[in-house]
Amino acid sequence: MASAQESARSAERQDIRNRWLLSTPALMIIFLAAIGPLLIVLVYSFLAPGPYGDVKWEFSTDGWVSVFLQRDIFDDTLSFADAHLAIFWRSVKLSLGTTLLTVVFGFPTAYFIATRPERTREVWLFLITIPFWTNLLIRTFAILQIIRNEGIINTLLIKAGIINAPIQILFTDVAIMIGMVYVYLPLMVLPLYASMEKLDFRLVEAGYDLYASRFAVLRRIIFPLVKPGLIAGSILVFIPSLGAYVTPSLLGGGKNMMLGNLIELQFGQGRNWPLGASISITLMAMVMIALLAYVRNAGSSEVRHG
Amino acid sequence: MNWKTTAPAIGLALLASTGLARAEGELNIYNWGNYTSPEVIKKFEEKFNVKVTITDYDSNDTALAKVRQGGTGFDIAIPSQTYVPIWIEEGLIQETDPSTMENFKNVAPEWANPDFDPGRKYTVPWAWGTIGIVVNTDAYKGPADSWGIIFNTPDELKGKVNVVPEMGDVMFAAIKYLGGEQCTDDKTLLKKVRDMLVAAKPNWVAMEYNTIERMGAGDFMATSDWNGSALRQRLEHPQIHYSYPKEGFGLWSDNVVVLKEAKNVENAKLFQNFIMDPENAAGLSAFHRYANAITGSEKYMPDDMKDAPEVVIPEADKAHGELQKMCSPETQELYTKIWTELQK
Amino acid sequence: MAKSFDLKALPGFTTIAVICFVALYLPIIILVAYAFNAATSTSEWGGFSLKWFVSAWNNAQVIDATIRSFQIAVLAATFATIAATMAALATTRTKSYRGLTFKYAFINQPLMVPEIVTAVALLIFFSRVKVFTGYAGLGYLIAAHTAFCIPFAYLPIRARLESMDLTLERAAADLYATPWKTFRRVTLPLLWPGVLAGFMLAFVISLDDVVITNFVKLGGQDTLPTYMLGQIRRGITPEINAISTAFLLLSILIVTLFFFASRKRD
Numbered sequence: 001m002a003s004a005q006e007s008a009r010s011a012e013r014q015d016i017r018n019r020w021l022l023s024t025p026a027l028m029i030i031f032l033a034a035i036g037p038l039l040i041v042l043v044y045s046f047l048a049p050g051p052y053g054d055v056k057w058e059f060s061t062d063g064w065v066s067v068f069l070q071r072d073i074f075d076d077t078l079s080f081a082d083a084h085l086a087i088f089w090r091s092v093k094l095s096l097g098t099t100l101l102t103v104v105f106g107f108p109t110a111y112f113i114a115t116r117p118e119r120t121r122e123v124w125l126f127l128i129t130i131p132f133w134t135n136l137l138i139r140t141f142a143i144l145q146i147i148r149n150e151g152i153i154n155t156l157l158i159k160a161g162i163i164n165a166p167i168q169i170l171f172t173d174v175a176i177m178i179g180m181v182y183v184y185l186p187l188m189v190l191p192l193y194a195s196m197e198k199l200d201f202r203l204v205e206a207g208y209d210l211y212a213s214r215f216a217v218l219r220r221i222i223f224p225l226v227k228p229g230l231i232a233g234s235i236l237v238f239i240p241s242l243g244a245y246v247t248p249s250l251l252g253g254g255k256n257m258m259l260g261n262l263i264e265l266q267f268g269q270g271r272n273w274p275l276g277a278s279i280s281i282t283l284m285a286m287v288m289i290a291l292l293a294y295v296r297n298a299g300s301s302e303v304r305h306g
Numbered sequence: 307m308n309w310k311t312t313a314p315a316i317g318l319a320l321l322a323s324t325g326l327a328r329a330e331g332e333l334n335i336y337n338w339g340n341y342t343s344p345e346v347i348k349k350f351e352e353k354f355n356v357k358v359t360i361t362d363y364d365s366n367d368t369a370l371a372k373v374r375q376g377g378t379g380f381d382i383a384i385p386s387q388t389y390v391p392i393w394i395e396e397g398l399i400q401e402t403d404p405s406t407m408e409n410f411k412n413v414a415p416e417w418a419n420p421d422f423d424p425g426r427k428y429t430v431p432w433a434w435g436t437i438g439i440v441v442n443t444d445a446y447k448g449p450a451d452s453w454g455i456i457f458n459t460p461d462e463l464k465g466k467v468n469v470v471p472e473m474g475d476v477m478f479a480a481i482k483y484l485g486g487e488q489c490t491d492d493k494t495l496l497k498k499v500r501d502m503l504v505a506a507k508p509n510w511v512a513m514e515y516n517t518i519e520r521m522g523a524g525d526f527m528a529t530s531d532w533n534g535s536a537l538r539q540r541l542e543h544p545q546i547h548y549s550y551p552k553e554g555f556g557l558w559s560d561n562v563v564v565l566k567e568a569k570n571v572e573n574a575k576l577f578q579n580f581i582m583d584p585e586n587a588a589g590l591s592a593f594h595r596y597a598n599a600i601t602g603s604e605k606y607m608p609d610d611m612k613d614a615p616e617v618v619i620p621e622a623d624k625a626h627g628e629l630q631k632m633c634s635p636e637t638q639e640l641y642t643k644i645w646t647e648l649q650k
Numbered sequence: 651m652a653k654s655f656d657l658k659a660l661p662g663f664t665t666i667a668v669i670c671f672v673a674l675y676l677p678i679i680i681l682v683a684y685a686f687n688a689a690t691s692t693s694e695w696g697g698f699s700l701k702w703f704v705s706a707w708n709n710a711q712v713i714d715a716t717i718r719s720f721q722i723a724v725l726a727a728t729f730a731t732i733a734a735t736m737a738a739l740a741t742t743r744t745k746s747y748r749g750l751t752f753k754y755a756f757i758n759q760p761l762m763v764p765e766i767v768t769a770v771a772l773l774i775f776f777s778r779v780k781v782f783t784g785y786a787g788l789g790y791l792i793a794a795h796t797a798f799c800i801p802f803a804y805l806p807i808r809a810r811l812e813s814m815d816l817t818l819e820r821a822a823a824d825l826y827a828t829p830w831k832t833f834r835r836v837t838l839p840l841l842w843p844g845v846l847a848g849f850m851l852a853f854v855i856s857l858d859d860v861v862i863t864n865f866v867k868l869g870g871q872d873t874l875p876t877y878m879l880g881q882i883r884r885g886i887t888p889e890i891n892a893i894s895t896a897f898l899l900l901s902i903l904i905v906t907l908f909f910f911a912s913r914k915r916d
Contacts, residue, residue, distance in 0.1 A: 019740035026737035033797030037771030051635040083650035112667035142677035190847040194810040232805040243764030253512030280767040339880020359870035362880030377780035
């Protein structure tokens, strides 16, 4: 007769095997359509740029060096690639701003939907995603209509007498953030909703019974319970927004490059694929480290909740 | 309704519909977006009993990158003249000898033997045009035939000027404005170019492609632009004028090539010949609003293009025009560095 | 108790939510309005006209592109959600085991790579495959879309799963239910809001993708966003508004029907 310990261990092993089996489809698709190609990018980052785009199959570390260092065009001095750094910080700032704004707007919205009567919840969910079934590009042009100098916002403000001349919103960083918040809002709302919908309001009620203020209840009961959704949403907003380039170029006027634009330039008119590849991998590496740190943390907390 | 069976059925139908077979006699064209006249295509389809598909690209670099990789399924592409030598050199296109085709006699003499395809062994002209300055005369009444509008912006236009972010075009304009030659690698001159560009940028409100909409709506008051785009703008708003910078303006030409991996070579050749016919060339021009290089097409052109200053270059300006070429890789690298610095 | 105490209300939340909904729909209303524009611009109003709907109806290219967008989006979102659900079940509510961190990074990897990089990499990779096998169908686009949709479906499902404890499933096991039955009758219904959220996210993401599709597409495989991208440099017309409006209405119709049909089953 097997001892209790042994059977527990074999059950555990079976469980782990099952988990591997379950993850296979996802892993396979991603390997084929994401990892495999990514290895190609890694290889390309160590090659030399071809004369008119593409690469020459000879080993070169120029792509990697150029990410961090640059030669001044005219006097050949080596210096820190501050152009890249400036672009990097601009993107990080904008992405952080976007993520924050999506939380500010997304949290109440997700909460609102999650607290509707059960029958109507899915309707509200559909209502929130319907705007995103239209084409992104044409939606962005519609946003343009609202924020331009003769657009709705400025016209209303002038009519109300708050300002005399139109505020230049279009083609600024503010415009980019507005556009990105609009694009990424559902990515924050949907995970938050998924988390909030399961919220046990008896816990909330308990908090009120103990004379907690609404704010305290929010901070100490609701927030921690929906943290998984919040973190999921933040990841889904912050990371893609770092590499975004369609929205920034349509609304930002193209004068200020974001990381996405910088990378796209290398694969386009800049004709330096290895540099584009190495910038991307650098970006990816940084993001991956942050993500892994989160998983380690979340993994240990899951054991606690059992 | 039993969803357990209906949903998978719908799913399978969707899956199957993606693999529906195509008709016989095909031609797959890979062209710039919004650049191919549906009417002319229909005429071609009916005349030769061929089904034509058009797939869009938005830049020469994308097109080149895709075709280089192979296996695209396209028969015809329409790259710009700066890239044609690259396509030839890398063996991406085949010699169809348009110079021996029936309609070749219609090609205007100045376009019949270009530097980028001597003897016209590979290419057939699709359209040609110029790059110049577009100004809304409501905002600025002074002379606009100079790149100074964007590099040394007059006060009335500060903060209202757009520059289309085509690196090749901007570098060409900047070099010409400072008196240099196209594709120069004179470092002293280029330093001045860099400094001038960086100083001019604060006066620009944007660097984007969407000029027709923005000029029309009044978000821009001046911009560098292609002539066909300027024509469209003037037709909607007569106060918008196109000017040919006297320091030197660029000429470009898009050309039809047949890919080496084309599956429908015969149909492609028929197409190349078809568009050299004056009436068809005029039909194409009526749609994309640029000049074609075919003599005899003038009488078929739409009225608003026949003597439009955007399409027919005035005699006085002709001398300042220069066909743009692709610079050497080393020079390109230099220009890209300047461009990145401009953009940061 | 004098006033009734709304347990769920939080100050200002409903206001912000309402503002959000209004702000979300405003551009859509504008978009739909300009589909009826008599002028050729998407930013200047020139009177009312239905001509763009007519021209869109006659424009085989744009209709073809839109249909293809939806085909790809539905298929990719479905595959992605199924794969993501399985992956979420496999990686959540468990002690850390060997390879868990690795799997998590793997699954979210498409999210972390800038789109342009994935696009170029896929272009290279798939053209090798095409030259090798000669297959030239929509499979490449569907595979690419599924791949980058998986993390978008995965994260909401996982967030939902993390909020569910295992007691109900253990109870089912105690009652001698098979794992599949447990999944179908206990886990899935509880998980459903997360799965739905994941599916809709994946669907929307796929519909909007322009960069990757632009590079991976083969002859005759334009989707609506890539078609529009090509238009930007040459002049956009409200035809795009017209077709977006038409398909928006169509989608709403389909979803509403779906909805009522599934309600009846209850």
